[in-house]
Amino acid sequence: MGSLFKVNIQQLDKIGSKKAEQFRKLGVDSVGELLRLYPRSYEDWSQPMTIREAAAAQKTCCISGTIESASQPAYIKNNMTLFKLNVTDGKDYMTVTLFNRAFLYQQLCQGGTFLFYGILRKTIMGYEMSAPQVEPAGKEIIRPIYPQTATLSSKQIENAVQQALKMLPEVLNDPIPDNILEEYELCPLDVALRNIHFPKDHEALASARKRVVFEELLVLQLGLGLRGSDRLLTHSYPIHTDYTEEFLTYLPYTPTGAQRRVMAQCIEDMKREGYPMNRLIQGDVGSGKTAVAAALCYTAAKNGLQCAFMVPTEILAEQHYQFLTELFSHTGLHIDLLTGSTRTAEKRRILTALECGLTDIVIGTHALLSDTVTFRQLGLVITDEQHRFGVSQRSALTAKGNYPHIAVMSATPIPRTLALMIFGDLDLSIIDEMPPGRQKTDTYLVSSDKRQRIYAFLKKHIDSGRQCYIVCPLVEQNDSELLSAEEYVENLQKTVLREYRIALLHGKMKGADKEEIMRRFAAGTIDILVSTTVIEVGVNVPNAAVMLIENAERFGLSQLHQLRGRVGRGRDKAYCIMVTDSENSATLERLKVMCSTNDGFIIADEDLRLRGPGDFFGTRQHGLPVLKSAKLSDMHSVEEARSAAHEILAADPDLSQKEHRPLLFELRRLFYSTESGKGIFGSA
Numbered sequence: 001m002g003s004l005f006k007v008n009i010q011q012l013d014k015i016g017s018k019k020a021e022q023f024r025k026l027g028v029d030s031v032g033e034l035l036r037l038y039p040r041s042y043e044d045w046s047q048p049m050t051i052r053e054a055a056a057a058q059k060t061c062c063i064s065g066t067i068e069s070a071s072q073p074a075y076i077k078n079n080m081t082l083f084k085l086n087v088t089d090g091k092d093y094m095t096v097t098l099f100n101r102a103f104l105y106q107q108l109c110q111g112g113t114f115l116f117y118g119i120l121r122k123t124i125m126g127y128e129m130s131a132p133q134v135e136p137a138g139k140e141i142i143r144p145i146y147p148q149t150a151t152l153s154s155k156q157i158e159n160a161v162q163q164a165l166k167m168l169p170e171v172l173n174d175p176i177p178d179n180i181l182e183e184y185e186l187c188p189l190d191v192a193l194r195n196i197h198f199p200k201d202h203e204a205l206a207s208a209r210k211r212v213v214f215e216e217l218l219v220l221q222l223g224l225g226l227r228g229s230d231r232l233l234t235h236s237y238p239i240h241t242d243y244t245e246e247f248l249t250y251l252p253y254t255p256t257g258a259q260r261r262v263m264a265q266c267i268e269d270m271k272r273e274g275y276p277m278n279r280l281i282q283g284d285v286g287s288g289k290t291a292v293a294a295a296l297c298y299t300a301a302k303n304g305l306q307c308a309f310m311v312p313t314e315i316l317a318e319q320h321y322q323f324l325t326e327l328f329s330h331t332g333l334h335i336d337l338l339t340g341s342t343r344t345a346e347k348r349r350i351l352t353a354l355e356c357g358l359t360d361i362v363i364g365t366h367a368l369l370s371d372t373v374t375f376r377q378l379g380l381v382i383t384d385e386q387h388r389f390g391v392s393q394r395s396a397l398t399a400k401g402n403y404p405h406i407a408v409m410s411a412t413p414i415p416r417t418l419a420l421m422i423f424g425d426l427d428l429s430i431i432d433e434m435p436p437g438r439q440k441t442d443t444y445l446v447s448s449d450k451r452q453r454i455y456a457f458l459k460k461h462i463d464s465g466r467q468c469y470i471v472c473p474l475v476e477q478n479d480s481e482l483l484s485a486e487e488y489v490e491n492l493q494k495t496v497l498r499e500y501r502i503a504l505l506h507g508k509m510k511g512a513d514k515e516e517i518m519r520r521f522a523a524g525t526i527d528i529l530v531s532t533t534v535i536e537v538g539v540n541v542p543n544a545a546v547m548l549i550e551n552a553e554r555f556g557l558s559q560l561h562q563l564r565g566r567v568g569r570g571r572d573k574a575y576c577i578m579v580t581d582s583e584n585s586a587t588l589e590r591l592k593v594m595c596s597t598n599d600g601f602i603i604a605d606e607d608l609r610l611r612g613p614g615d616f617f618g619t620r621q622h623g624l625p626v627l628k629s630a631k632l633s634d635m636h637s638v639e640e641a642r643s644a645a646h647e648i649l650a651a652d653p654d655l656s657q658k659e660h661r662p663l664l665f666e667l668r669r670l671f672y673s674t675e676s677g678k679g680i681f682g683s684a
Helices: 002-006 017-025 031-035 051-057 102-108 154-165 178-183 189-197 202-233 244-248 257-271 289-302 314-327 344-356 391-398 416-422 448-463 485-494 511-523 557-564 585-596 600-611 635-651 658-671 677-681
Strands: 041-044 060-070 074-076 080-088 093-099 112-123 126-130 133-136 142-145 278-283 306-310 335-338 361-364 378-383 405-410 427-431 442-446 467-471 502-505 528-531 544-549 575-579
Touching: 002 031, 017 154, 031 154, 041 060, 051 060, 051 112, 060 093, 060 102, 080 102, 093 102, 142 154, 154 189, 178 635, 189 202, 202 635, 202 658, 244 257, 244 289, 257 278, 257 289, 257 405, 257 427, 278 289, 289 306, 289 314, 289 378, 289 405, 314 335, 314 361, 314 511, 335 344, 378 391, 442 448, 442 585, 448 467, 448 544, 448 575, 485 502, 485 528, 502 511, 544 557, 557 575, 557 585, 557 600, 575 585, 585 600
Parallel strands: 093 126, 278 405, 278 427, 306 361, 306 378, 335 361, 378 405, 442 575, 467 528, 467 544, 502 528, 544 575
Antiparallel strands: 041 142, 060 080, 060 112, 074 080, 080 093, 112 126, 112 133
């Protein structure tokens, strides 16, 4: 099979340079890649229905019928020609209408039995099928439908695949070892390839799908396993004394049991000889991740190590700096803040202090990644809101130390299985308990006809001294009927909320302008902040009490939960109002989940079930390759592949054995396009 990846697709008949360019847009340069271009769906021509069964089904289906008569062509508007056929299945009749298909009409009007694939409707005139696909009887197959381009049809791809399958050698180097095939009841690769493209029946298709999904997940798990195995070969800075209890005396409140548990897990990792801590700390909004990070920084600093705490925005860095400075004001620890806005003289002082080891903890933004930033002994790296940083950025910061301890924090709850996939090189800690006194944010789903009542509700809270967020999905108006954030603000300022201080925040603004708006909102000089999802993570404004989300159907549940997490951070009761005019039952079911729970992990599980993994927070930037067949929401297949990967790596940790070379080839193919894959796995 590997050799077919070296055969250019232009070796196939009727594929010249122009058509090859269209295949290239689908990621296909070779015959091997063509065979791995699986159908996106199928048309079932294998089990023709009767006319009456098809009418009852009310969906696209196949009917086998004999043509009894054909009308003369009729010419209608726009130079269109209409043809009508009278077709019977032996019991009932249907009228088949064709448009501009003179050549096909010439074939059909001679009579005979054909397969008609389309949607059959019952009207007052009888049964009718408009513009169906037509094939001669005997073509009762399950037909593959491939991803297409503007000038490359599924039928053309189908013809090319038929040629490619004839080039398969009699004996294939199957990437999956025989013992794994047998253990998980998987069909061999050649059988899977033939039946994934042209299945003999539904059972054969199911078997082929199971095989290709398992293989893709297996290769993914192996890649993540190899990517994470490097940490077992490195040196670190083991700490000798745990200062957690001393730290807790400075904390102005009692930590939750979950916070204590995660602190202990991290400290245990940091005390381990031989290799550093690599841990994902996952917790819902308001669960107390920052306090856990502070505890780790305190213990690391007291053991003589420098700590770098990287966050995505300047205002969040300032808030963390203020929190840690006040918390550690009597400890003797030296804390610095380094951002893009740090003045030149102050930046020069901080850089010198870091290099000399005078700074114990530095909190900063992407400015920490600058080549001018060097450490004397960087022993702990913490990244907050991890999904805002890519693999290379995390690596760039850790490279400033000799394999320091790493803690990445995420307030985006994701199911455990998905977390293990995306952060396969990290151990996982979950803060699954909220601090006492944290109030539930009441959440409501309403239609736009309640807008005047909504604005009255906002006025009530602003008049009592609170602030509000309004989130819109667009920045500028386009063909969509959705209100843009800019027009929305303009409308509010001229009409119903004109007496209040309103500001607009969106991702297209300059960084300094965004920071300034957020500072003003945090300082209370803005009453209503109208924003796009740029405020999904970041700033802490305890005075914000209401979150209004327009066109809520445009957002995923996990994103809605993150937006809701911007309110309810103070002592006052908080509210989230989602506005939608969608009448789609599935959409409304999804949104009602938000009204039933404030638990981010329950919401994430439901989001995964309803939507699939999608892009929870930009998985591409984490080095997770795009999957063509498998779905990470298929937990059973994920767990099976994970078990098989562990079994293989236990026997052959670097996949160097001859029987695993085909697996290594597939691993390189899958990961080569990712940020981390090129450096670790090399070229396919």
